[in-house]
Amino acid sequence: MEAAQPEDLAQEARLTKRRQAELCRQQRVFNARDRLIGGDTAAWDVQVRDQKIREATEKARHESFGAAGPKRWSHHHCLPAAEMKQNDRLLCLLEARAGRDRRALCRAISEFQKNFQRPDTRREFDLSDPLALRKALPARQSDHDVRNTVSGMQKFLGEDLDFGERKKCQEEQSREWSLQQRREWEDARAEHKCAEDLYTQTRLQFDETAKQLQNLQSATQKAVCAAVKDFNRTQALESVERKKQEKKQEQEDNLAEISHLLRGDLLSENPRQAASSFGPHRVVPDLWKGMSQEQLEQIRLAQKQQVQEKLRLQEEERQRDLDWDRRRVQGARATLLLERQQQRQQRHLRRALDSSNLSLAQKQHLQRKSMNELYRNQPTEEYFAQFNTRSR
Structure with missing residues (x-):
């Protein structure tokens, strides 16, 4: 192997x-x-996710600023942020209502024009009627046809027997048209006046509602300002009284401290005053008057013992370092010998592997040569499977 x-x-x-x-x-x-x-869907997904993160961050930042505004002014005499929001809300309501009124008025005008001002009801509609030719009668139906005008050359001078009746009918028709047009104009004027009155009444109602809301807001602000003012006054009185009590207590404490110092162990220099409650080996620093000669001698003796002990420990550490250096050199020498032995074994294995590979290569070469001489121009499955398998 x-x-x-x-x-x-x-x-x-x-x-x-x-x-x-x-x-x-x-x-x-x-x-x-x-x-x-x-399309690079992965890059698109990353861009969409980044955009959503930015939008969420901006929305949170905007909401945090909007929420922090009124709280910042809650203890002052006025509320600018809340007042601005209330004014903007009222302005939006008024603008929306005015827009609805304008649209309603435009719809009413359009309905009026559609129902009462149609083109076919105008007096001169017959001059621009697109179906005039279909509605027109023949040029002459009889000798007494009222449409036989002079320019039509169907009836000449002296032949107009129905002139009086025709003129009377024309005058009656003109009067009816005038009356109808006046009635329509008066109706339109009344409807327009009614629409204006309704619009004016609605605007007045909106103004009254806005005024009531503004008065209610002003009263609320005044009540809040009065409550804050009373609270501040109470706090100021309590602060003055507390300062007086603190000053009085401080004076009493100072007198007690002076009396205690005059009668205490500090001025009398009592050595037992430096004893600590945590143990006999501890003292109170601000009351300690210094160590005695016996204590100083004990400290010097302890320092000499510590120096000797430190020298002994340094000597032991030096001996341990020398021992570890010796062991490290021996381990490095053994490792070097083992590496050389492994290199010799690897060279031996490499030579055996090279010889084995050479013999196998010779056998494969002979076998390929015999197969090529035996089978010539014979396509295999590998030949057909090599197509459309690579991207280049």
């Missing part, structure tokens, strides 16, 4: 990396959707 060498492992790793890259490229090339459209 052949042993794997580092060069073979490196070559196998390179081949594996190239095969993986080729498979990835085949997935991109053989995918008709990505090849034709050319």
Whole structure:
């Protein structure tokens, strides 16, 4: 069995990396959707996620600023942010109502024009009627046809027997048209006046509601300001009284402290005053008057013992370092000998592997040569499977 060498492992790793890259490229090339459209969905998803994160951050920042505004002015005499929001809300309501009124008025005018001002009701509509030719009668139906005018050359001077009746009918028709037009104008004027009155009444009602809301807001602000003012006055009185009590207590404490110092152990220099309650080996620093000679002698003796002990420990540490250095040198020598032995074994194995590979290569060469002489021009499955397997 052949042993794997580092060069073979490196070559196998390179081949594996190239095969993986080729498979990835085949997935991109053989995918008709990505090849034709050319869309990078991963990059798009990242962009969409970043955009959503920015929008959420901006929304949170805007909401935090909007929420922090009124709280900042809650203890002052006025509320600018709340007042501005209330004014903006009222302005939006008034603008929306005015827009609805304008649209309603426009719809009413359009309905009036559609119902009462149609083109076919006008007096001169017959001059521009597109169906005039279909509605027209023949030029002459009888000798007494009222449409036989002079310009039509159907009846000449002296033949107009119905002139009086025709003129009377024309005058009656003109009077009816005038009356109808006046009635329509008066009706339109009344409807327009009614619409204006309704609009004016609605605006007055809206103004009254806005005024009431403004008065209610002003009263609320005044009540809040009065409550804050009373609270501040109470706090100021309590602060003055508390300062007086603190000053009085401080004076009493100072007198007590002076009396205690005059009668205490500090001025009398009592040595027992430095004794601490945490143990006999501890003292109170601000009451301690210094150590005695016996204590100083004990401290010097302890310092000499510590110096001797430190010298002994340094000598032991030096001996340990020398021992570890000796052991490290022996281990390095043994490791070097083992590496040399392993190198000799690897060279021996390499020679055996080279000879084995050479014999196998000769056998494969002879076998390939015999197969080529025996089978010539014979396509195999590998020949057909090599097509459309790579992206290049």
